[in-house]
Amino acid sequence: xxxxxxxxxxxxxxxxxxxxxxxxxxxxxxxxxxxxxxxxxxxxxxxxxxxxxxxxxxxxxxxxxxxxxxxxxxxxxxxxxxxxxxxxxxxxxxxxxxxxxxxxxxxxxxxxxxxxxxxxxxxxxxxxxxxxxxxxxxxxxxxxxxxxxxxxxxxxxxxxxxxxxxxxxxxxxxxxxxxxxxxxxxxxxxxxxxxxxxxxxxxxxxxxxxxxxxxxxxxxxxxxxxxxxxxxxxxxxxxxxxxxxxxxxxxxxxxxxxxxxxxxxxxxxxxxxxxxxxxxxxxxxxxxxxxxxxxxxxxxxxxxxxx
Amino acid sequence: xxxxxxxxxxxxxxxxxxxxxxxxxxxxxxxxxxxxxxxxxxxxxxxxxxxxxxxxxxxxxxxxxxxxxxxxxxxxxxxxxxxxxxxxxxxxxxxxxxxxxxxxxxxxxxxxxxxxxxxxxxxxxxxxxxxxxxxxxxxxxxxxxxxxxxxxxxxxxxxxxxxxxxxxxxxxxxxxxxxxxxxxxxxxxxxxxxxxxxxxxxxxxxxxxxxxxxxxxxxxxxxxxxxxxxxxxxxxxxxxxxxxxxxxxxxxxxxxxxxxxxxxxxxx
Numbered sequence: 001x002x003x004x005x006x007x008x009x010x011x012x013x014x015x016x017x018x019x020x021x022x023x024x025x026x027x028x029x030x031x032x033x034x035x036x037x038x039x040x041x042x043x044x045x046x047x048x049x050x051x052x053x054x055x056x057x058x059x060x061x062x063x064x065x066x067x068x069x070x071x072x073x074x075x076x077x078x079x080x081x082x083x084x085x086x087x088x089x090x091x092x093x094x095x096x097x098x099x100x101x102x103x104x105x106x107x108x109x110x111x112x113x114x115x116x117x118x119x120x121x122x123x124x125x126x127x128x129x130x131x132x133x134x135x136x137x138x139x140x141x142x143x144x145x146x147x148x149x150x151x152x153x154x155x156x157x158x159x160x161x162x163x164x165x166x167x168x169x170x171x172x173x174x175x176x177x178x179x180x181x182x183x184x185x186x187x188x189x190x191x192x193x194x195x196x197x198x199x200x201x202x203x204x205x206x207x208x209x210x211x212x213x214x215x216x217x218x219x220x221x222x223x224x225x226x227x228x229x230x231x232x233x234x235x236x237x238x239x240x241x242x243x244x245x246x247x248x249x250x251x252x253x254x255x256x257x258x259x260x261x262x263x264x265x266x267x268x269x270x271x272x273x274x275x276x277x278x279x280x281x282x283x284x285x286x287x288x289x290x291x292x293x294x295x296x297x298x299x300x301x302x303x304x305x306x307x
Numbered sequence: 308x309x310x311x312x313x314x315x316x317x318x319x320x321x322x323x324x325x326x327x328x329x330x331x332x333x334x335x336x337x338x339x340x341x342x343x344x345x346x347x348x349x350x351x352x353x354x355x356x357x358x359x360x361x362x363x364x365x366x367x368x369x370x371x372x373x374x375x376x377x378x379x380x381x382x383x384x385x386x387x388x389x390x391x392x393x394x395x396x397x398x399x400x401x402x403x404x405x406x407x408x409x410x411x412x413x414x415x416x417x418x419x420x421x422x423x424x425x426x427x428x429x430x431x432x433x434x435x436x437x438x439x440x441x442x443x444x445x446x447x448x449x450x451x452x453x454x455x456x457x458x459x460x461x462x463x464x465x466x467x468x469x470x471x472x473x474x475x476x477x478x479x480x481x482x483x484x485x486x487x488x489x490x491x492x493x494x495x496x497x498x499x500x501x502x503x504x505x506x507x508x509x510x511x512x513x514x515x516x517x518x519x520x521x522x523x524x525x526x527x528x529x530x531x532x533x534x535x536x537x538x539x540x541x542x543x544x545x546x547x548x549x550x551x552x553x554x555x556x557x558x559x560x561x562x563x564x565x566x567x568x569x570x571x572x573x574x575x
Contacts (some may be wrong), residue, residue, distance in 0.1 A: 203391065203393060203395040204395065204397060206365060206389075206391065206395060207391075207395050207397065209364075209365060209383045210363055210364070210365065210383045210384075210385075210387070210389040211383075211385055211408065211409055211412045211463075212382075212383050212384050212385055212412065213408075213412060217408075217412070221397065221400070221408060222397065225397070225399040226399075
């Protein structure tokens, strides 16, 4: 018990005392209630902390517990560096993210950008192939029946299993890594687009039919806008998978990239840098996900389908 | 115009189902004059919407054929303006764009976009929606959506309007209001002969108020036309004034008699 530091006990206590987080959709502004209260004097006021407070405190407590656990683990022995030493190391790494000292020693900024570049190219190629393919598979039953068994078999295969074939075909590490990203991004894009096409309400297609619209008009005015939300979901899943896979692929192929950086630092036994890389990968992944969510919200026509 | 503008001749409709062929419609024969308002009424499932969809070209009849202005109907086309029960507006287009899509389909080859925009605005104006034309469907009420649906059909200047329970999903007050509007829109005007309309409904009052003739369909399977009642009430019709007249009540009870006595359905 004495090994557990005081801050840990404190944050544990406050976690137990803190009110449970309020579950409500994030879009609902908690401030709305208060402004209504301010307009009319309420009959009675119950002493109550503002609603956003637990929502702000809960993640802080989460981080606190996480750091305390980490600290405890590093104190318990082994080679795990403490959070503080990792922080200092991170300050050092991020103080000069864009240096270049030869092909295998570059700043973390270059490594992240190189990985993002690979993801971008592989993913872009997958979108260029997968989205039209998804449209066709969704629109024509015959194509769907043709492609379904192949997709079903290939989809569960780990993308890394494709790497040897990539190396064999391209005879170079970089295109092989991009090709792995391409393969793993392809399936979600095809499947979601096809599902989207199949989910188009019959009403909309009936409109197209009674107006006898040209194929081009049907595509631009009905199919494409109706499928767009599904497509963005596919894109979002693909980017997520691609970002997961790139780290592993780069570990195998080497060169410049965040995955290779992790492997390189492992060879240097620089565990702090490995932890920094883990957080960097996580934060970049989160940013990608949030960006896609923003995009999805921009193109969703909520509740328009109903009533 | 001659006596038969829309001619439905011995139409059968058989669907292939898992349990074998299902005969939905049997020997439908109906002629509609130009400018006439005809309602199809019957219990749900009697195939009245199926018949409308055949006229719209969305379904192909198993037998028989349909002539509109002496041309055979072989598929869907913009010469028939369809209004669906659930409005079927495209949610990513504004009301204006929804209507414009239809106007453009018909007139793009002969008119410039300014003229087609004018048509679109005119159609929306006709249903009193000019103030909301740049709103999206989810921003307006159910009644307004249905108005846009009607405007979309009108903007194509179709030979016939096909209405599939157009007001079925609306509340009673909105429905009454839209029925009055529809009467005004399809009535013969100073420069038009009046629209030809085929409407599916299950509302007896709606059928009597709006129609020149009401076609009553028997229950399926193999539904067919049971009786046809001529609604000889003078136009323009006033909902309130009519409701207390003897003739209106007689027509109304004739319809009810058919639906609830002759074609009574076991509780479905």
